[in-house]
Amino acid sequence: MNQAEEIQAFPFPHRDGLDPMPEFAELRRSAPVIRVRMPSGDTAWLVTRHADVRRVLADPCFSRARATRGEGPRINRTTTLPDSILAADPPDHSRLRRLVAPALSGRRAETMRGEIRLLTGQLLAGMERQPRHADLVACFTRPLPLTVICDLLGAPRLDGDQLDAWNDAMRSLTAMPDAAVMAAVDEMTEYLTDLVAAKRAHPGDDMLSDLIAARDEGDRLSEGELISFCIVLLAGGYGTTADRLAGLVHLLLDRPERYQVLCREPQLIPSAVEELLRYAQANVGANLRVATEDVELSGVTVKEGEAVIALTSSANHDEGVHTEPDLLDLTRAAPAHLAFGYGAHFCVGAQLARVQLQEAIAGLVGHFPGLRAAGPADWKRGQITRSPRTLHVRW
Numbered sequence: 001m002n003q004a005e006e007i008q009a010f011p012f013p014h015r016d017g018l019d020p021m022p023e024f025a026e027l028r029r030s031a032p033v034i035r036v037r038m039p040s041g042d043t044a045w046l047v048t049r050h051a052d053v054r055r056v057l058a059d060p061c062f063s064r065a066r067a068t069r070g071e072g073p074r075i076n077r078t079t080t081l082p083d084s085i086l087a088a089d090p091p092d093h094s095r096l097r098r099l100v101a102p103a104l105s106g107r108r109a110e111t112m113r114g115e116i117r118l119l120t121g122q123l124l125a126g127m128e129r130q131p132r133h134a135d136l137v138a139c140f141t142r143p144l145p146l147t148v149i150c151d152l153l154g155a156p157r158l159d160g161d162q163l164d165a166w167n168d169a170m171r172s173l174t175a176m177p178d179a180a181v182m183a184a185v186d187e188m189t190e191y192l193t194d195l196v197a198a199k200r201a202h203p204g205d206d207m208l209s210d211l212i213a214a215r216d217e218g219d220r221l222s223e224g225e226l227i228s229f230c231i232v233l234l235a236g237g238y239g240t241t242a243d244r245l246a247g248l249v250h251l252l253l254d255r256p257e258r259y260q261v262l263c264r265e266p267q268l269i270p271s272a273v274e275e276l277l278r279y280a281q282a283n284v285g286a287n288l289r290v291a292t293e294d295v296e297l298s299g300v301t302v303k304e305g306e307a308v309i310a311l312t313s314s315a316n317h318d319e320g321v322h323t324e325p326d327l328l329d330l331t332r333a334a335p336a337h338l339a340f341g342y343g344a345h346f347c348v349g350a351q352l353a354r355v356q357l358q359e360a361i362a363g364l365v366g367h368f369p370g371l372r373a374a375g376p377a378d379w380k381r382g383q384i385t386r387s388p389r390t391l392h393v394r395w
């Protein structure tokens with residue numbers, strides 16, 4: 001067997017569910033930094049221990065720009081949105097972050113809580129009118145964050161289905177041919193260019209209008225940066241939230257006693273959401289970083305120019321950091337986790353995500369204390385995160 005054949009393919013083969021992955025535990029124990037081959041054919045180092053994952057995410061010698069701009073290792077051969085906030089290193093990144101962060105501040109997310117609660121109530125009331133059986137993804141976990149993102153961007157809610165289809169393409173690792181992903185990005189860029197032009201002409205009370213006007217010491221977002229940011233918002237802000245919400249509800253219904261705990265003690269919901277985010281093995285991969293100098297991680301030298309995948313899903317189950325990490329304990333006090341990343345690119349929408357997850361789960365347990373799964377979930381495949389495609393429930 002030659003050297004190339006010995007390298008394991010990554011992502012690892014699909015498995016339904018979000019429970020702990022035994023292969024990650026084994027890697028953390030015996031081979032915390034291994035070479036893997038990505039769908040592009042390029043190789044990367046896969047890093048699974050908490051300390052190494054944090055280091056890769058926080059240390060400026062691991063660059064996002066080198067994983068997205070110019071030549072270099074890539075996960076696949078689709079777009080890397082080189083103008084986007086996720087593709088930038090400081091000081092470029094710090095400038096973009098200063099311009100967009102106020103529009104997504106924790107305070108702003110809290111002001112949206114009332115509207116999100118209202119929307120949750122409306123969607124669940126619609127579900128209640130059905131004959132005690134529904135697909136929770138179609139009725140609830142998808143439309144809630146989709147409406148939130150449409151309102152945030154000031155896009156018509158009616159365009160939601162189209163945005164959802166583009167989002168699916170953006171999240172594909174192997175689910176779609178590269179050409180289909182690129183076509184979706186082109187269509188989305190065209191749509192957003194028109195939306196930006198409309199907002200420039202008639203600013204509204206929405207984030208896109210704020211971002212167009214955003215200034216920082218005379219600086220502002222270029223057209224390319226603005227469009228790329230909206231695409232990241234759609235894939236990250238909507239797609240990740242919708243996938244994660246469906247996944248977390250699946251974890252609750254998979255063991256009915258978990259759901260019952262939150263029905264009895266809804267005051268646990270904020271910390272239970274953090275524990276669910278920690279526990280869920282939802283990230284199949286991660287945004288690549290490229291080393292800008294030789295660096296040692298758990299005894300392995302990562303050379304300048306080599307790619308690194310920092311696996312937060314695995315880090316969140318590191319035995320050295322969490323007691324009984326493979327136990328989903330909804331009463332665990334303030335479990336710290338890396339589900340929103342770490343360092344400069346830490347999720348700028350984390351508080352808005354938390355508000356949606358908390359309100360959605362509070363709404364569910366309030367409206368449907370008898371909710372239960374009606375058969376196994378059907379799972380998405382070949383995307384950057386694992387999540388249920390459908391989640392049939394009864395009540």
Ligand code: HEM
Pocket residue numbers: 057085086087097104232233236237238240241244245286287338339340341342344345346347348349350352353
């Ligand atoms: C449960 C839902 C969410 C999860 C698990 C999540 C997770 C993440 C993670 C892990 C990163 C860092 C990626 C990296 O370091 O390579 C990130 C970045 C980001 N997220 Fe989220 N996210 C969620 C919801 C949201 C929402 C609701 C928004 C906005 C509406 C959002 C907007 C962003 C943006 C713009 C970035 C890039 C930040 C930067 O590069 O500085 N996310 N997210």
